[in-house]
Amino acid sequence: xxxxxxxxxxxxxxxxxxxxxxxxxxxxxxxxxxxxxxxxxxxxxxxxxxxxxxxxxxxxxxxxxxxxxxxxxxxxxxxxxxxxxxxxxxxxxxxxxxxxxxxxxxxxxxxxxxxxxxxxxxxxxxxxxxxxxxxxxxxxxxxxxxxxxxxxxxxxxxxxxxxxxxxxxxxxxxxxxxxxxxxxxxxxxxxxxxxxxxxxxxxxxxxxxxxxxxxxxxxxxxxxxxxxxxxxxxxxxxxxxxxxxxxxxxxx
Numbered sequence: 001x002x003x004x005x006x007x008x009x010x011x012x013x014x015x016x017x018x019x020x021x022x023x024x025x026x027x028x029x030x031x032x033x034x035x036x037x038x039x040x041x042x043x044x045x046x047x048x049x050x051x052x053x054x055x056x057x058x059x060x061x062x063x064x065x066x067x068x069x070x071x072x073x074x075x076x077x078x079x080x081x082x083x084x085x086x087x088x089x090x091x092x093x094x095x096x097x098x099x100x101x102x103x104x105x106x107x108x109x110x111x112x113x114x115x116x117x118x119x120x121x122x123x124x125x126x127x128x129x130x131x132x133x134x135x136x137x138x139x140x141x142x143x144x145x146x147x148x149x150x151x152x153x154x155x156x157x158x159x160x161x162x163x164x165x166x167x168x169x170x171x172x173x174x175x176x177x178x179x180x181x182x183x184x185x186x187x188x189x190x191x192x193x194x195x196x197x198x199x200x201x202x203x204x205x206x207x208x209x210x211x212x213x214x215x216x217x218x219x220x221x222x223x224x225x226x227x228x229x230x231x232x233x234x235x236x237x238x239x240x241x242x243x244x245x246x247x248x249x250x251x252x
Contacts, residue, residue: 001081004078011144015144024107024150024151025103027110033101037206037209037220047095052217052222053098058091059091059229060091061088064084064089067080067236068084068088076240079119083116083236084236093108094225110157115143117143117167118140118164120171122140128174173188180242181241183241184238184242188234190230197230198231201221202224204220205221
């Protein structure tokens with residue numbers, strides 16, 4: 001796990017340093033509680049002003065801890081640990097954005113999303129063709145650089161995210177056809193459905209609040225984050241299962 005921790009810590013520190021330098025200060029991000037359906041509670045501290053949208057980020061932390069404690073043998077452990085550490089790091093970043101409503105935490109929240117999605121094709125590449133440090137580095141660096149699209153257009157981040165999601169799904173389907181079984185297909189389907197929920201519920205955050213009072217508390221944003229945690233979890237299940245199946249196929 002030490003190697004995975006060093007790699008994730010390095011790239012996280014790099015992103016934080018660049019974001020704090022102000023390079024992305026012109027990127028369009030939603031700032032202010034008015035952009036969320038959940039209303040802030042003035043009696044609570046800033047870190048819990050929107051309690052549901054804040055506490056849901058514990059899900060990423062708990063998920064990361066769970067999968068770090070999950071034993072995996074061989075090189076597959078590195079891929080699992082990197083993914084788990086990404087989840088562990090993302091929770092506090094998202095929470096910081098919710099608590100401060102600051103521009104730079106919002107930039108980090110968006111930016112961190114991209115290399116997380118990019119890790120899925122990297123892991124898929126390992127399953128289908130073996131470990132290639134060069135490929136992993138190229139994909140992750142290209143993913144980080146793609147956030148530059150947000151500087152050139154207001155919808156640049158959405159375009160970059162859409163490309164990452166499509167790339168991850170295509171690579172997932174490719175390794176499923178080669179090494180998958182019914183169980184892994186179920187995991188893949190659940191991950192894709194969770195991804196759809198993550199995107200759609202976030203877009204419908206304020207509209208859902210207009211339809212029912214419950215969505216003013218358990219808002220579309222909150223539900224989208226639940227879907228995101230589930231997306232993470234089912235991706236772990238899918239990729240870990242295929243890693244084991246590929247290893248078994250190679251040993252025969």
